[in-house]
Amino acid sequence: QxxxxxxxxxxxxxxxxxxxxxxxxSDRGSQSFFWYRQYSGKSPELxxxxxxxxxxxxxxxxxxxxxxxxYVSLLIRDSQPSDSATYLCAVNNGGTYKYIxxxxxxxxxxx
Amino acid sequence: GAVVSQHPSWVICKSGxxxxxxxxxxxxxxxxxxxxxxxxxxxxxLMATSNExxxxxxxxxVEKDKFLINHASLTLSTLTVxxxxxxxxxxxxxxxxxxxxxTDTQYFGPGTRLTVL
Numbered sequence: 001q002x003x004x005x006x007x008x009x010x011x012x013x014x015x016x017x018x019x020x021x022x023x024x025x026s027d028r029g030s031q032s033f034f035w036y037r038q039y040s041g042k043s044p045e046l047x048x049x050x051x052x053x054x055x056x057x058x059x060x061x062x063x064x065x066x067x068x069x070x071y072v073s074l075l076i077r078d079s080q081p082s083d084s085a086t087y088l089c090a091v092n093n094g095g096t097y098k099y100i101x102x103x104x105x106x107x108x109x110x111x
Numbered sequence: 112g113a114v115v116s117q118h119p120s121w122v123i124c125k126s127g128x129x130x131x132x133x134x135x136x137x138x139x140x141x142x143x144x145x146x147x148x149x150x151x152x153x154x155x156x157l158m159a160t161s162n163e164x165x166x167x168x169x170x171x172x173v174e175k176d177k178f179l180i181n182h183a184s185l186t187l188s189t190l191t192v193x194x195x196x197x198x199x200x201x202x203x204x205x206x207x208x209x210x211x212x213x214t215d216t217q218y219f220g221p222g223t224r225l226t227v228l
Contacts, residue, residue: 032214043204043222044155046113051214088155090217096160097143097208097215103154 004091006102014110019076021105023089026070031094033065033072038086038104047087048074079109112138115207117220124195125228132190132223134205140185141207142215146178149202149222161188195227 003026013019021035032051036044050056050063050072062075072091076083086104093100114137124130134144146158159180161167167180177199179191188207192199202224206217 034216036219041202043219046216046218049214049216092215097217098145098157098160099217101155101157 004089004100004102006087006089006105008103009106010108011105012108012110013079015079015081017079019079019083019107019109021074021076021087021089021107023072023074023091023102024070025072025089025091025100027091027093027100028067028070029093029095030067030070030091032092033063034090034092034099035061035063035072035074036088036090037083038088040085044088076107079107081109081111083107084109113209113216113218114138115205115218115220117205117223119223120221121224121226123226123228126196127194129191129193130195130225132192132203132205132225134188134190134207134220136186136207136209136218139207139209141188142185142210143208144182144188145206145208145217146180146188146190147204147206149204151202155204158190192225195225197227200225200227 035047038044048063056063060077064073088104089102090099118133144161147155159167159169161182169175182188204222206219
């Protein structure tokens with residue numbers, strides 16, 4: 001069973017702090033990795049994708065990938081209350097277009 | 112770019128009726144479209160994968176005769192919930208896969224909230 005694991009949270013951080021969200025995956029053949037944000041009652045929206053080891057930065061967001069450890073993370077700098085949402089990690093092994101989603105981590109940014 | 116629309120955004124129907132939900136990729140041609148279902152406070156559940164001109168591939172446990180999927184073009188897929196019952200009430204979300212170079216990315220529609228009375 002190919003799995004993607006996330007801590008369900010909630011992860012609570014004060015406004016302005018760095019939020020660190022983590023995800024591990026079981027399929028070593030995974031090639032593409034995605035972070036989606038989902039507000040309550042809404043559909044997921046893509047934040048970032050990452051394909052190679054290392055860091056990828058986009059504004060306040062940094063995705064980190066370590067294929068050897070089968071680990072991908074998302075850092076949110078200067079967290080804002082508007083960042084409060086559930087963050088979904090998704091993985092694709094390149095064999096099909098199907099993604100395996102984690103169950104999500106709920107983030108609460110406290111004002 | 113990469114906008115996906117869904118229609119309707121919400122629907123209320125009586126038990127036993129059928130409901131059709133449309134998913135369109137507005138500014139790109141989708142290699143593949145996906146249908147998900149999400150119950151309150153639960154994670155996304157993939158129902159089926161849909162490719163233009165071919166039969167959908169359903170996930171284990173999803174009744175293909177109940178959830179009919181038609182993928183008419185590279186920009187349109189429809190999900191029909193046949194003979195809906197209250198337990199089918201859920202948030203149905205489609206996504207469309209856009210291929211850029213050698214990588215593909217799923218973009219989600221806004222979802223359709225179905226309530227069956």
